[in-house]
Amino acid sequence: MIPITDPRIEEYLRGLAPEDDTHLIAMEQRAKELAFPIVDRLVGRLLYLLTRLRQPQLVVELGSGFGYSAWWFARAVSITGTVVMTDRDGANLDYARTMFRQNGLIDRLEFREGDALEIGREYRDIDILFIDLDKEQYRLAAETMIPRLAKNALLIADNALWYGRVAEGGDDPETRGIREFNDFMCLRRDFFTTIIPLRDGVMLAYRLS
Numbered sequence: 791m792i793p794i795t796d797p798r799i800e801e802y803l804r805g806l807a808p809e810d811d812t813h814l815i816a817m818e819q820r821a822k823e824l825a826f827p828i829v830d831r832l833v834g835r836l837l838y839l840l841t842r843l844r845q846p847q848l849v850v851e852l853g854s855g856f857g858y859s860a861w862w863f864a865r866a867v868s869i870t871g872t873v874v875m876t877d878r879d880g881a882n883l884d885y886a887r888t889m890f891r892q893n894g895l896i897d898r899l900e901f902r903e904g905d906a907l908e909i910g911r912e913y914r915d916i917d918i919l920f921i922d923l924d925k926e927q928y929r930l931a932a933e934t935m936i937p938r939l940a941k942n943a944l945l946i947a948d949n950a951l952w953y954g955r956v957a958e959g960g961d962d963p964e965t966r967g968i969r970e971f972n973d974f975m976c977l978r979r980d981f982f983t984t985i986i987p988l989r990d991g992v993m994l995a996y997r998l999s
């Protein structure tokens with residue numbers, strides 16, 4: 791496994807990103823206790839910044855877990871914006887619903903239980919698509935959802951470097967899935983795509999028309 795960011799750098803960056811929101815801290819604690827993969831704070835802050843810059847009306851997440859990444863999107867969209875959460879595990883969405891009811895952001899959220907791609911197909915004119923579901927499904931997710939994106943949409947995907955295994959020549963289904971997805975997006979002429987080596991790699995792909 792290739793370390794993407796030196797742990798000392800990550801610790802330094804985290805030290806520059808203090809947050810005191812009790813729900814956020816509770817979710818970070820929960821993720822730690824359950825060993826549940828969330829984007830974590832540094833990527834969360836990037837999601838927040840991108841959302842503020844793009845000012846989306848519609849954000850769709852494929853693979854929302856219990857709402858950590860959605861918290862950053864929901865905080866950043868305007869009061870008329872919507873963040874669609876999808877997860878096949880209803881217990882995750884129950885946790886998120888309770889949390890967003892308590893913090894007053896619930897009107898900005900839709901909670902959709904089931905297969906993320908089946909649900910995702912129902913939406914059009916998506917301004918921000920966030921992909922964080924099973925890694926074998928990334929390319930299919932992109933193929934399915936690109937026709938449903940708005941002009942100048944932003945496609946964001948977590949785990950684009952997959953613990954460095956994409957660069958090590960790993961051949962397990964998840965690594966293959968991420969590598970195929972990266973190739974698929976980076977070779978497209980209708981997107982401007984880059985991968986930021988932050989945490990586990992974040993792909994940003996801007997739709998050029």
Ligand SMILES: C[S@@+](CC[C@H](N)C(=O)[O-])C[C@H]1O[C@@H](n2cnc3c(N)ncnc32)[C@H](O)[C@@H]1O
Nearest residue numbers: 828829853854855858859877878905906923924
């Ligand atoms: C990495 S976690 C998401 C973490 C979340 N984005 C965050 O940062 O807070 C992936 C989630 O996607 C869900 N998932 C994976 N594949 C899915 C699919 N095809 N349809 C619905 N949910 C899926 C899993 O149940 C899991 O909760």
